[in-house]
Amino acid sequence: MSKVNDVVIKVATVNGTGSASANGLLMKSIFRMGIPVVGKNFFPSNIQGLPTWYEVRVTGDGHQSRADRIDVMIAMNAQTYERDMAEVTPGGWLIYDSTWPRSKLLDRKDITVLGIPLSRMCNERFDGVRARILMKNIAYVGAIAALLDIDLDVIKTLLEQTFASKKHLVASNLEAIMLGYNYAQEQFDCPLPPRLEAMDKTKGHIIVDGNTAAGLGCVYAGATVGAWYPITPSTSVMDAYKSFCKQYRMDEETDGKKFCIIQAEDELAAIGVVLGASWNGARAFTPTSGPGISLMSEFIGFAYYAELPAVIFDIQRTGPSTGMPTRTQQCDLMSCAYASHGDTKHVLLFPANPEECFYMAVNAFDLADRLQTPVMVLSDIDIGMNDWMCPDLKWDENYQPDRGKVLNAEQIESMEKFYRYLDVDGDGIPYRTLPGEHPKGAFFTRGSGHNKYGGYTEDSHEYQEVVDRLLVKWETARKIVPEPEIAYSKFNKTAIVSLGSCDGAVKEALSILEEKNIGLNYCRIKAFPFGDAVRDFIDQHDEIYVVEQNRDAQLRSLLMLDAGIPQTKIQPMLHYNGMPLDASFVVDSVLAEIAKGRAA
Amino acid sequence: MSYIAKPNVSHPKAPKNELGLTERDYEGVVSTLCAGCGHDSVTAAIIQAVFELGIEPYKMCKISGIGCSSKTPAYFASQSHGFNSVHGRMPSVTTGANAANSALTYIGVSGDGDSLSIGMGQFAHVIRRNLDMCYVIENNGVYGLTKGQYSATADVGTVGKKGPANKQMPIDPVSTAIGLGATYIARGFSGAKEQLVPLIKGAIMHKGFALLDVISPCVTFNDHEGSTKSYAHTREHYHRVIKTDFVRPSEEIVAAYEAGDTMPIKLHDGSKIVFRRVDKDYDPTSRAAAFSYLRDSVNAGEIITGLLYIDEETGDMHDLSGSVSEPLSKIPYEELNPGADQLASLMDQYR
Numbered sequence: 001m002s003k004v005n006d007v008v009i010k011v012a013t014v015n016g017t018g019s020a021s022a023n024g025l026l027m028k029s030i031f032r033m034g035i036p037v038v039g040k041n042f043f044p045s046n047i048q049g050l051p052t053w054y055e056v057r058v059t060g061d062g063h064q065s066r067a068d069r070i071d072v073m074i075a076m077n078a079q080t081y082e083r084d085m086a087e088v089t090p091g092g093w094l095i096y097d098s099t100w101p102r103s104k105l106l107d108r109k110d111i112t113v114l115g116i117p118l119s120r121m122c123n124e125r126f127d128g129v130r131a132r133i134l135m136k137n138i139a140y141v142g143a144i145a146a147l148l149d150i151d152l153d154v155i156k157t158l159l160e161q162t163f164a165s166k167k168h169l170v171a172s173n174l175e176a177i178m179l180g181y182n183y184a185q186e187q188f189d190c191p192l193p194p195r196l197e198a199m200d201k202t203k204g205h206i207i208v209d210g211n212t213a214a215g216l217g218c219v220y221a222g223a224t225v226g227a228w229y230p231i232t233p234s235t236s237v238m239d240a241y242k243s244f245c246k247q248y249r250m251d252e253e254t255d256g257k258k259f260c261i262i263q264a265e266d267e268l269a270a271i272g273v274v275l276g277a278s279w280n281g282a283r284a285f286t287p288t289s290g291p292g293i294s295l296m297s298e299f300i301g302f303a304y305y306a307e308l309p310a311v312i313f314d315i316q317r318t319g320p321s322t323g324m325p326t327r328t329q330q331c332d333l334m335s336c337a338y339a340s341h342g343d344t345k346h347v348l349l350f351p352a353n354p355e356e357c358f359y360m361a362v363n364a365f366d367l368a369d370r371l372q373t374p375v376m377v378l379s380d381i382d383i384g385m386n387d388w389m390c391p392d393l394k395w396d397e398n399y400q401p402d403r404g405k406v407l408n409a410e411q412i413e414s415m416e417k418f419y420r421y422l423d424v425d426g427d428g429i430p431y432r433t434l435p436g437e438h439p440k441g442a443f444f445t446r447g448s449g450h451n452k453y454g455g456y457t458e459d460s461h462e463y464q465e466v467v468d469r470l471l472v473k474w475e476t477a478r479k480i481v482p483e484p485e486i487a488y489s490k491f492n493k494t495a496i497v498s499l500g501s502c503d504g505a506v507k508e509a510l511s512i513l514e515e516k517n518i519g520l521n522y523c524r525i526k527a528f529p530f531g532d533a534v535r536d537f538i539d540q541h542d543e544i545y546v547v548e549q550n551r552d553a554q555l556r557s558l559l560m561l562d563a564g565i566p567q568t569k570i571q572p573m574l575h576y577n578g579m580p581l582d583a584s585f586v587v588d589s590v591l592a593e594i595a596k597g598r599a600a
Numbered sequence: 601m602s603y604i605a606k607p608n609v610s611h612p613k614a615p616k617n618e619l620g621l622t623e624r625d626y627e628g629v630v631s632t633l634c635a636g637c638g639h640d641s642v643t644a645a646i647i648q649a650v651f652e653l654g655i656e657p658y659k660m661c662k663i664s665g666i667g668c669s670s671k672t673p674a675y676f677a678s679q680s681h682g683f684n685s686v687h688g689r690m691p692s693v694t695t696g697a698n699a700a701n702s703a704l705t706y707i708g709v710s711g712d713g714d715s716l717s718i719g720m721g722q723f724a725h726v727i728r729r730n731l732d733m734c735y736v737i738e739n740n741g742v743y744g745l746t747k748g749q750y751s752a753t754a755d756v757g758t759v760g761k762k763g764p765a766n767k768q769m770p771i772d773p774v775s776t777a778i779g780l781g782a783t784y785i786a787r788g789f790s791g792a793k794e795q796l797v798p799l800i801k802g803a804i805m806h807k808g809f810a811l812l813d814v815i816s817p818c819v820t821f822n823d824h825e826g827s828t829k830s831y832a833h834t835r836e837h838y839h840r841v842i843k844t845d846f847v848r849p850s851e852e853i854v855a856a857y858e859a860g861d862t863m864p865i866k867l868h869d870g871s872k873i874v875f876r877r878v879d880k881d882y883d884p885t886s887r888a889a890a891f892s893y894l895r896d897s898v899n900a901g902e903i904i905t906g907l908l909y910i911d912e913e914t915g916d917m918h919d920l921s922g923s924v925s926e927p928l929s930k931i932p933y934e935e936l937n938p939g940a941d942q943l944a945s946l947m948d949q950y951r
């Protein structure tokens with residue numbers, strides 16, 4: 001374990017003690033040394049006092065997923081000390097707060113234990129309980145800086161920028177850093193074998209979480225109405241939208257808001273607000289999670305049938321029911337794809353990282369407007385709330401929103417009569433009008449049976465004509481949703497099909513397998529319904545492993561239902577314990593499948 | 601239910617409003633409700649009110665939930681956009697519609713089941729937002745489409761057509777709205793159109809949330825002896841606490857009001873609501889007084905009607921959230937998108 005820029009650090013703390021800023025500082029310092037880094041936060045569904053962990057993977061090779069090892073554990077929480085120690089990979093290091101004595105029973109011979117009296121040093125130097133707790137966390141960053149050779153100047157600059165408006169905090173934070181740094185330098189042989197060295201691999205990149213990127217995407221897409229009911233882990237989508245709107249959407253003269261955020265009484269109301277607003281011509285969205293999708297289902301079916309645009313972000317967390325609200329899964333694929341009673345199906349987008357959250361947010365509004373139907377962006381807590389290194393987000397100034405087939409006053413005026421649900425163009429997408437546009441534009445939006453003219457009907461033929469036309473629209477959707485990302489290796493008729501946040505782990509696994517001379521092809525699906533490219537890819541292979549993060553193989557089910565893939569051809573590879581997927585799971589699963597094949 | 605369009609002919613001498621439209625222009629398709637349904641009288645009163653107010657039909661939106669009452673938007677203003685949403689959710693749809701475009705007129709039609717059972721949460725929260733809308737509850741105490749079950753407004757002791765007397769306490773939309781902070785609260789009776797029309801006009805012109813609870817008997821399931829929401833019972837116990845006139849800005853107040861007995865209140869567009877007190881001590885601008893008067897009337901078995909409370913001071917949802925005055929849906933995209941340069945400089949905050 002003496003590689004440069006390849007180390008996994010895990011910090012065990014208590015939530016509500018300011019460890020998030022300490023971990024952010026650690027993560028960004030490494031990033032600013034030009035070294036790719038992955039941050040994963042494992043936190044409890046709780047405000048203060050429970051164990052929480054933050055994992056920093058320093059990955060000079062630029063991997064995107066977490067690793068299945070812990071090289072350096074910073075065990076700041078006595079509650080979890082035993083289990084934290086047990087997690088350290090043999091040959092690794094454990095740092096603990098040696099202010100208090102530690103039972104010998106907790107020793108491990110195969111790792112190196114380093115004690116630093118962090119609390120004692122901070123208690124001597126700082127006043128006040130709160131400051132002492134916060135500074136203790138900053139101090140371990142200092143110790144890690146010494147142990148891994150993190151550039152102190154980088155940390156200094158970061159602190160100066162972070163506390164630009166609170167100068168006195170720069171000095172105290174720096175003092176805490178130096179407490180840890182100096183102690184480690186004096187007492188230990190610094191740096192440790194897994195040390196860091198400046199690189200040039202983070203240029204043109206940022207560190208951002210998916211929810212922030214999605215909120216920003218909504219601003220750039222021109223969304224003006226956001227409605228929501230707070231739910232973990234989607235809350236930060238609206239927080240981000242709000243803060244970017246305050247930055248970019250205030251009227252300079254009147255200080256009025258060019259946006260309206262409605263914190264609704266529940267998710268049923270949130271989606272109702274979105275539908276009312278989009279019916280009336282605004283781009284509107286709601287961020288939620290699985291339980292919210294369940295509550296919104298009736299309205300989602302309404303929007304499908306009455307043909308109203310809506311953008312819904314589902315930041316998936318583990319189910320069923322309340323499940324583990326702060327753990328990740330891809331468990332809402334089925335419930336989103338077919339949300340609501342009756343024959344309904346919905347367009348889904350699957351971002352794989354924060355960068356795609358930004359661009360897919362914009363794309364979701366275009367697709368919703370174009371197709372006049374709800375579009376759901378299925379992110380998850382791993383993408384949404386963890387820190388990812390991404391290429392800079394860029395904006396094309398030529399972009400114009402695709403508002404779809406909305407008739408303006410002039411167009412309505414020139415028509416003899418407007419009817420809402422006629423398939424004029426043969427693509428299954430009718431024309432719509434907005435209230436207040438023109439006297440001849442009025443129509444009645446309803447979830448009850450309606451004919452192609454928009455009138456109420458209980459006539460079998462008239463009813464069926466409309467629901468059949470919705471299938472034509474479904475085929476149009478298939479053609480215009482994002483294409484999958486496909487990568488071919490040279491040698492194999494076997495492939496992995498996956499989606500969303502599995503991407504980083506799968507790609508890393510593919511490179512590990514390649515070293516073992518197992519070359520698999522790869523298709524990352526970005527949308528539902530599945531386009532021809534997905535079907536063609538699967539057709540070219542004898543065997544497909546479907547890697548996804550849920551128990552019931554939901555992507556695999558969708559492939560059978562929507563793409564007609566035979567069940568026997570697609571093998572599930574399921575990871576659903578709530579932790580983000582890592583490469584070793586994929587590698588082990590593939591090797592096991594191959595072994596089975598050889599045995600058979 | 602079938603869908604019957606009306607022949608579009610009207611009397612050549614039919615009166616026209618300032619837009620040159622006749623009342624026929626504000627009608628909808630033929631009602632398919634039961635003959636004599638109170639809801640049809642409410643529909644007729646809405647038609648008269650919007651005709652007399654001279655609202656451009658296409659600048660008005662009719663939104664409803666599910667139930668007999670929620671069918672009625674099809675029966676008026678066929679030149680207006682309608683939105684027949686899902687059960688109990690009309691308030692959220694109207695909230696979104698108004699959030700997108702504050703320049704239109706919003707009339708929501710709901711029933712006692714739609715608003716006070718399945719939709720109780722949305723009813724309460726749309727009031728909290730003081731959404732600028734006219735919210736009509738066509739209140740008949742029963743579920744009609746599912747054949748006569750008691751609704752949440754059924755009075756204790758009222759007897760249904762096929763069952764024992766109701767024992768559960770009713771939810772009174774008017775007292776509930778007073779408690780929740782609604783800024784225009786009125787009650788009418790579908791059998792008293794001349795009172796209903798000015799109440800609707802005021803509710804439409806009021807800037808903020810206007811609740812109009814209309815006792816609207818169900819002739820099929822709740823108009824028999826022993827029902828407290830029948831025509832007969834309502835007529836007998838109906839009490840006008842206050843007479844209300846609605847006066848447009850352009851109209852002079854010509855009626856002779858006795859000094860001390862009248863109270864004009866100016867609305868945001870310059871029009872006026874003129875109250876004539878029937879009960880001397882009643883003050884429709886005092887929430888506390890309105891509430892206690894209402895409690896006393898319930899105890900006395902009276903159905904008090906009229907404009908019971910008004911507050912023209914509290915801002916509507918957009919005022920409270922600080923929106924620009926221009927409808928959000930009309931703001932050009934160029935003004936909404938921060939652009940490439942802003943994004944490029946934003947990136948530095950994430951390094």
